[in-house]
Amino acid sequence: MNSLELCAGAGGQAQGLERSGFEHEALVEIDAAACKTLRLNRPKWNVIEGDLSEFDARAFRGIDLVAGGVPCPPFSKAGKQLGAEDARDMFPQAIRVVDETRPQAVMLENVRGLLDAVFEDYREKIARQLHAMGYWTDWHLFNAADFGVSQLRPRVVFVALRQDVAEHFRWPAPSLKLSPTVGHLLHDLMSANGWQGADAWRNQAKNIAPTLVGGSKKHGGPDLGPTRSRLAWAALGVDGRGLADEAPAADFVGMPRLTVRMCARIQGFPDDWQFVGKKTPTYRQVGNAFPPPVAQAVSAEIASAIEKAATNRLFKKAA
Secondary structure, eight states, rough: EEEEEOOTSSHHHHHHHHHOOOOOEEEEOOHHHHHHHHHHOOSSSSSEEEEEEOOOGGTTTTTEEEEEEEEEOOTTTHHHHHHGGGGTOHHHHHHHHHHHHSSEEEEEEEEGGGGGGGGGGHHHHHHHHHHHEEEEEEEEEEEEEGTTTSSSEEEEEEEEEHHHHHHTTOOOOOOOOOOOOOHHHHHHHHTTTTHHHHHHHHHOOOOOOOOOOBBTTTTTOOOOSHHHHHHHHHHHTOOSSSSSSSSOOHHHHHOOOOOOOHHHHHOOOOOOOOOOOOOOHHHHHHHTTTHHHHHHHHHHHHHHHHHHHHHHEEEEEEE
């Protein structure tokens, strides 16, 4: 099965799709640093650097899956929730790509705020557009912690499936395995420079993390979010006012800061996934990503539904 990914970012969703058996025909991303990250980790991927609104998708007609993480600021509670009035709203462009490619399935990820009542008409409009193309649609709210990610990260996933595929699709069930605490997840990274307080810190950081906040290019640097988020990090023994360049020194005293690598592990990235850029752009790549384990769980169900639909078509043809 193959896929076309829109607003691919640093590859969180792309990794999930890859683990589910999808081969990427192309990944579209406007951020130069994120494109470098994708190319560094997967040199053979076809990374198309540019504005989605200028991307002509007709060459990919007949692709199995169109996926993406369209920008979330238009729907985020951290912003003004302007929706369609926000210039960063890329849902219309994603729908255009679906129309140009007519895939078997569509998978788009966004923030929880998109399910707010204020966006009910917006969601219905998207559904009507896809229904007119012959797709069944649905929205589902997930929490990354339900799939082994050590983070309280609610995300909305929208799927549109061709009718013959939709009859075989089921949303993934939460994992029965508990997510690791931040202390256990990061202990080896925190103790990398011999920090004598690493064990005590691990025992204090006995919960999962609050939502990582990637932020935008217009606002702020590499910190872990507003005051409420920083208080939640402080309860885990983490200084959320910024990021560190490396793990605490052996004689460090106080609350440590996370490094970008620590944040990436919290987000569900494997340790061998590298990020290109300085601290601020790399943290934004991590903080804005769709956790790979969640992307894998949803795309695996889509892959299964596509395969079952294909099998049914073969049986009907043979009959």
